[in-house]
Amino acid sequence: MVFMAVTAFTLARLRNLFAVAMLSGVFSLLAAVVYVVMDAVDVAFTEAAVGAGIATVLMLGTLVLTTDVEKVHPKKPIAPLIVVTLTGAVLIYGTLDMPHYGDPNAPIHHHVAPRYIEKSGAEVGPPNIVTSVLASYRGYDTLGEVTVIFTAAAGVLVLLGRWRRAAAASNPHKTDDEPEARS
Amino acid sequence: MELPGLFTYWIVVVLMMTGFYVVIAQGNLVKKVVGLNIFQVSVFVFYISMSKVKGGTAPILEDGIEVYANPLPHVLILTAIVVGIATTALGLALVVRIRETYGTVEEDEINAREREP
Numbered sequence: 001m002v003f004m005a006v007t008a009f010t011l012a013r014l015r016n017l018f019a020v021a022m023l024s025g026v027f028s029l030l031a032a033v034v035y036v037v038m039d040a041v042d043v044a045f046t047e048a049a050v051g052a053g054i055a056t057v058l059m060l061g062t063l064v065l066t067t068d069v070e071k072v073h074p075k076k077p078i079a080p081l082i083v084v085t086l087t088g089a090v091l092i093y094g095t096l097d098m099p100h101y102g103d104p105n106a107p108i109h110h111h112v113a114p115r116y117i118e119k120s121g122a123e124v125g126p127p128n129i130v131t132s133v134l135a136s137y138r139g140y141d142t143l144g145e146v147t148v149i150f151t152a153a154a155g156v157l158v159l160l161g162r163w164r165r166a167a168a169a170s171n172p173h174k175t176d177d178e179p180e181a182r183s
Numbered sequence: 184m185e186l187p188g189l190f191t192y193w194i195v196v197v198l199m200m201t202g203f204y205v206v207i208a209q210g211n212l213v214k215k216v217v218g219l220n221i222f223q224v225s226v227f228v229f230y231i232s233m234s235k236v237k238g239g240t241a242p243i244l245e246d247g248i249e250v251y252a253n254p255l256p257h258v259l260i261l262t263a264i265v266v267g268i269a270t271t272a273l274g275l276a277l278v279v280r281i282r283e284t285y286g287t288v289e290e291d292e293i294n295a296r297e298r299e300p
Contacts, residue, residue, distance in 0.1 A: 100188025102237035152269035
């Protein structure tokens with residue numbers, strides 16, 4: 001986890017966006033390792049595939065279509081740093097009465113989770129409890145997730161789709177605004 | 184080595200604030216999306232760290248194992264990761280569009296172009 005913090009700091013400092021894309025992939029892989037350590041194997045699979053794979057590819061695609069060097073800003077604004085430090089301090093204060101890491105008496109482990117662990121084998125079937133909960137007990141959540149993905153895909157297609165470029169090409173007075181975009 | 188029980192939460196807060204700082208302080212739009220991702224991952228790590236039970240194993244039923252990690256946060260975070268990649272994709276698509284229209288992905292240059300007549 002300390003590695004994750006170091007990577008995040010480096011990400012914030014780096015100016016070469018190509019390196020930023022690569023490091024964010026490393027960051028996701030480190031997150032996946034942390035998930036395995038915390039017994040969340042399904043989440044680790046997904047993070048490694050989606051976070052380190054697809055996100056990096058998307059990021060590189062964006063860099064190809066835009067630019068990969070960040071502009072150097074001469075003066076560093078101080079206000080964001082103050083805001084961030086204050087928020088962080090408040091959050092740290094908030095963690096002080098949290099249950100400790102791995103504490104079996106934490107409130108989170110005493111409401112619905114025991115029922116899933118005891119009954120899901122008989123009620124749903126698969127030995128993997130995460131699968132049972134995802135597909136059966138919380139199936140509507142997963143349906144909503146699919147809806148979100150569909151909406152996002154539709155949005156990306158509307159923003160970058162081919163028909164929009166065709167419309168812009170047949171409408172020459174609009175293309176004055178985008179000189180070097182068409183390559 | 185035994186770390187203090189709240190150490191994971193502190194790392195999460197540090198990660199979250201790093202992402203927050205990148206989002207509000209950096210002018211480059213691609214960098215802002217990366218910052219948003221860091222923020223997101225910090226929330227995921229927070230949830231997963233809450234689901235851990237000392238001495239437990241992954242929530243896969245097996246004979247002879249009594250203590251499992253809490254499966255519910257795992258499910259929620261699986262959903263959240265996928266939704267997160269969807270929003271990232273949409274954000275990056277918007278960045279590409281902004282670049283096509285304004286010729287830049289730096290916030291101040293976009294503002295300057297907005298102000299000129």
